[in-house]
Amino acid sequence: MTTAAPRRESDPTLPFFLRPAGLVLVVGVLTAIKLFVAGASGLAEDEAYYRLWGLAPALGYYDHPPMIAWWTWAGLSLSGDGSLGVRLMPVLAGMLGSLALWRTGLLLFGERAGGYAVLLFNAAPIIGIGGLMATPDAPSVFFWGLAIWALAELHRSGNGWWWIAIGAIAGLGLTSKYSVLFLGAGIVLWLVFVPEARRWWRSWQLWAGGAVAVALFAPVISWNAAHEWASFVKQFGRAVPHGWTLKYVGEFFGALAGLLNPITAVLVLVGLGGLVANVRKGRAEAGLLFWTSLPFLAYLLFHSFHTRVQANWPAPLYPALVLLAASVAAAPPLTGRRVWRGLAACAIVVGIALGTLVQIHAVVPITGAFARKDPTFQIRGWEGIRGAVLRMAKEQKVSWIATHGYGLNAQLSFALRDTTLRVEQVSERIRYVMAEPLPVEVVSRPALFLTEKRRDPGVDKLRERFGEVVRLGTLTRTVKGVTLENLLVYKVANPHGGDPRDPVYPLP
Secondary structure, eight states: OOOOOOOOOOOTTOOGGGSHHHHHHHHHHHHHHHHHHHHHSOOOHHHHHHHHHHHSOOSOOSSSOSHHHHHHHHHHHHHOSSHHHHHHHHHHHHHHHHHHHHHHHHHHHOHHHHHHHHHHHHTSHHHHTGGGSOSTHHHHHHHHHHHHHHHHHHHHHOOTTHHHHHHHHHHHHHTTOGGGHHHHHHHHHHHHHOGGGGGGGGOHHHHHHHHHHHHHHHHHHHHHHHTTTHHHHHHHGGGSOOSOOSTTHHHHHHHHHHHHOHHHHHHHHHHHHHHHHHHHTTOHHHHHHHHHHHHHHHHHHHHHTTSOOOTTTTGGGHHHHHHHHHHHHHSOOSTTHHHHHHHHHHHHHHHHHHHHHHHHHHHSOSOSTTGGGSTTGGGSSHHHHHHHHHHHHHHHTOSEEEESSHHHHHHHHHHTTTSSOEEEESSOGGGGTTSOOOOHHHHTSOEEEEEEGGGOOHHHHHTTTEEEEEEEEEEEEEETTEEEEEEEEEEEEEEGGGOOSOOSOSOO
């Protein structure tokens, strides 16, 4: 038996920018800006690395599940081998994710909340700025948000067929990032602790949805089984504590609030007490946000007691957090109604303005004074490096470029993509099992070896791999005359055994 969703009349008091037409205008303009910036700015290290994945789509990779590789392949196929192609799918996913978030807010808290959720989401630095970037966080946030939407549709309609969609979305989320496992745990908690949701245990669609999720994730398991569980070992190994400390706990909460938007974080704190109270009353809407977020939040807090939580890790929690903040702005406490809505408006204006300013800075640097503290420093200065490398390669008559770090390897591969000069990382070969390696007859010839100065292995270490090692000089990445990074260049030749590369196995 299904229950029809309650009819919701449009609120005539809604400001234009909280109405569907206004939201389409705002999100459309922000998407257009992102598409322009995506094509006009360089790539960060990880983005350049995932471009290599997209050039060789596979069922798994050393670092993460394969969804970002598939998205990158699709973007490169549609837009060509450039920065726009790498970032196209994440930008479009941000637009579609905003639509799903609006619908979720509408179903759970009403039309006003749906509008606030969309605007607060796009005003969060991790979305307004980070949403441009092609990393595994983009699909994981997208599918996590879609799962919350599908659960809201299930709750409102009572139609068990939504479980099939939830299973498919969760499976695709797991092929994006392993942290989506915590979403599955949260759904189980929702089914256990929300009285209204418990009836679904008797529904065959629930179990069928679970089977769909497992089936979609099975190829990733198969890839790991064929590659000595490389990706599982790398990622799940981080969960093992090696000592305890309190120094990262405050940093974790500070980064969580900062990337959400500190003003939005105030609204979240205001709504948290009411959310917990409604969860204790067994209300399904509150429980949906609370229980699906709790396992991942609890794990991240646990992780912060033994090592640093990277700022991007909590990204999948942001759709739920902005929904909570939006519920406060839409139906604020009786005291201070204007204050809370004013805070929401301030968060939206400041967040979107800051995000737009940083994106403009990514294309046309406003200043170079911040050097490596500038969040856009990784994308700068590669045209100059490209020209210098091409000149040196011609002068030294080398056949290829060698590196020993995945970030520099990826950036040089992108910078030299339209030349015949190939780039290959000679270490950590497990990262590249998806791609055809350079033939031994190529890597046995002379090469330029490039490394960041701070990671310089030195002549003695290089001579463990090469019979001839000569340091040629230093190349400098700059922005507006400010040094960002120095790269050391060696000429290497006569590799011992004819091949200087690490074997793929055993794992490094």
